[in-house]
Amino acid sequence: MSLLSISEPGHSEAPHQHRLAIGIDLGTTNSLVAVVRNGMPMVLHDEDGFKLLPSVVHYLGEGRVVVGHAAKAAQASDPFNAVASIKRLMGRGMADLSDAQRLAYRLHHGSHGGIQNGSHAGLPAETKQGSLEGPKPGLAVGEGMVRLETRDGLRSPVEISAEILKALRLQAERALGGELVGAVITVPAYFDEAQRQATKDAARLAGLNVLRLLNEPTAAAVAHGIEGKGEGVFAVYDLGGGTFDISVLRLSRGVFEVLSVNGDSALGGDDFDLAVYHWILGQSKLAEPSPADRCRLMQQARQAKECLTTHVEADLFARLNTGLIVNLTLTRETLDALSAPLIAKTLIPVRKALRDAGLVIDEVQGVVLVGGATRMPAVQRAVADCFGRAPLTDIHPDEAVALGAAIQADSLAGNHQAGGEWLLLDVIPLSLGLETMGGLSENIIPRNSTLPVARAQDFTTFKDGQTAMSLHVVQGERDRVADCRSLARFELRGIPPMAAGAARIRVTFQVDADGLLNVSAREQSTGIEAGIVVKPSYGLGDAKIAAMLQDSHRHAERDANLRALGEQRLEAERLLESIASARRADGEEWLSAEERVDLEMAVARLKLAMGQDDTSEIRNASDTLNRLCTPFASRRMDKAIHQALRGRELIDFA
Amino acid sequence: MQTSYFALFQLEPRFALGIGDLETAYRTVASRVHPDRFAQAEASSQRWALESATTANEAYHTLRKPLTRARYLLEMRGVETGRASTLSPAMLMEQMDLRESLEDARESRNVRALDALAALVKSRAAVLKGLLEIQIDTHRDDTGAARSVEEWLYIEKLITNIENARALLED
Secondary structure: EEOOEOOOOOOOOOOOOEEEEEEEOOOEEEEEEEEEEOOOOOOOOOOOOOOEEEEEEEEEEOOOEOOOOHHHHHHOOOOOOEEEEHHHHHOOHHHOOHHHHHHOEEEEOOOOOOOOOOOOHHHHHOOOOOOOOOOOOOOOOOOOOOOEOOEEEEHHHHHHHHOOOOOOOOHHHHHHOOOEEEEEEEEEEOOOOHHHHHHHHHHHOOOOOOEEEEEEHHHHHHHHHHHHOOOEEEEEEEEEEOEEEEEEEEEOOOEEEEEEEEEOOOOHHHHHHHHHHHHHHHHOOOOOOOHHHHHHHHHHHHHHHHHOOOEEEEEEEOOOOOEEEEEEEEEHHHHHHHHHHHHHHHHHHHHHHHHHHHHHHHHOOOEEEEOOHHOOOOHHHHHHHHHHOEEOOOOOOOOHHHHHHHHHHHOOOOOOOOOOOOOOOOEOOOEEEEEEEEHEEEEEEOOEOOOEEEEEEEEEEOOOOOOOEEEEEEEEEOEEEEEEEEEEEEEEOOOOOOOOOOOOEEEEEEEOOOOEEEEEEOOOOOOOOOOEEEEEEOOOOHHHHHHHHHHHHOOOOHHHHHHHHHHHHHHHHHHHHHHHHHHOOOHHHOOOHHHHHHHHHHHHHHHHHHHHHOOOHHHHHHHHHHHHHHHHHHHHHHHHHHHHHHHOOHHHHO | OOOOOHHHHHOOOOOOOHHHHHHHHHHHHHHHOOHHHHOOOOOHHHHHHHHHHHHHHHHHHHOOOOHHHHHHHHOOOOOOOOOOOOOOOHHHHHHHHHHHHHHHHHOOOOHHHHHHHHHHHHHHHHHHHHHHHHHHOOOOOOOHHEEEEEEEHHHHHHHHHHHHHHHHHHO
């Protein structure tokens, strides 16, 4: 499917070949991988028949890593090398974490040098001229994402998550026996840009081509919507291991329109475990147990909580290193009391989301529960009370997200859409703002704007001959920049020197369908594109990334080059083919004589480059050709859309 | 070559607008141009899809809300709004009174008073909507319409403030 050879959207050009793409639910506690087979989404098993892969990574030393059940089992005996709940640290710096979270890991500030990190593989190559691939992960100014001390040295949350993703990729490749086109990876709807970018980096590091980052509640809604063919307004209440999301969606004639999202990216089932853990400490009059004992008691707390889903009492038993024996009984009543404040905390975002959607609670036709923690009876009761209706539970709350991701992945891979033609319209969860005078944030893109979205803002110079200026982008709802999360500082360079106030620099902030930001700038009177240098508020500068790439990918370099050539050729072939077919169809009438000559020259140049196996020349020639085609393609497509609005099918024009 | 938001959805450039028609047209356009439809296409198509979908979203959300729709229609006719200079002294006084009532209700944490104020202000917005339909569609009275828009902008800000105050009391 390409624009130039306008064919029915959602159809692959080679309809007989089903392209393999997977959906991954990268959870705080457990992760899953799903795929669409014969039009049916299904979760894949591992070799032992398990669907859930515990999101635990165990560093055994000398580069040996174990992921999943075995790693989980090692937690009590080797707490600092068997890392759990890493999702809570994605895109986070030391200042973002609670004391309890800091206790559970051996953390280091990210600014420490000498850390091997390949998380930015491929980034420089993807940075486009005049615009950029969004800021890289990072945190409060001058501080990077935290690092964890393991037996194998310091590891970033991105690298640790990549191990989980790699395990899932291998599991899928084994089960499917074919090459993957790519993956859709789910993230909490309330993840900010830094957490999203970190997730995308982890996927790249794991060798996955990311087709899309999809919001977890939206994914669950897709799984439910495609199954149930419901129409109307739905709320998705998603309480996972470490995050809470609420989404309000309208489903109408195959369009899933997210109206609003809200949540708390640091509230989840883990916090319920922690509440039980503190109850144990109080009951046993324990002060500060050792890390191994802490792990033991946390596991007991979790088991008791899970047991109370079906029982009214749960026994806890642990023999501590100190010789002390903990033997307690937790009743459901006590658990409910311990949970009440946490559950109440989830209802505030629920009210906010409804308010943002401009709806009252009666207008919600169904509530979908997602996430393991929604199995708790107290949570189900609270949700039912809040919405005045019993929640929908026809799809397994653990699986809905992965299934929805698989359905989206299958569609993005160019396969015929499962369940008829449908479309997802998602939103940006948090407002984007610019720092203005006095440390205040000026809103540029309000939260809950439908993606993709762009806003342009004009700036001018305040000194004669000024050629550079800097912008600070933040994310959050508060008025003061200090209360928002710093995303990046952008430095505009190459502004043509003019008198003060004469330059008019239009800066465009574009948020794409993944919720990631791109910034471009142009001086309006001269049309000169200003160069942009990103100083991510956290994360690493370009030079450091380049150095790391050299270190960690020296062996991979040749392979990568070959692969780049292959990909570039494929892309070029696809481009040439679509131009040829568009011209065969009706293309000539859309071209002036001049344009035709330019086009033919560009085609000839590209063919020449392809014959010489020159990756960068193929890329340049393709770019040129693409640029020449854009107006031509737009003319055809605009007409096609107008025809479609009059009720005709696009296929008529192919 | 900039097509108007109305032309994009093949709708008459009028203030009175069937929301259902707009929604249908938006969904049709969005279904055709969304970047998800071009995930496997070449770069120029992807860029085009990103730009087109961005425009479609902008157009839909501008036309959907009556206030932004009125401002857009006036902008098409070359009338700028949002400078607040056209507000009459009488209206200014009224706005100040309303603002005072809001402060009182907020300080006394009176949810009922906030709700009553919200209802009053929203009914004023509804009157302005009716007025704008006549001013823009029937009489083509751009000056009058601009005045109504300015007043509505004030009211909109007030509604936001009332809702924020209410949200603070609720949470």
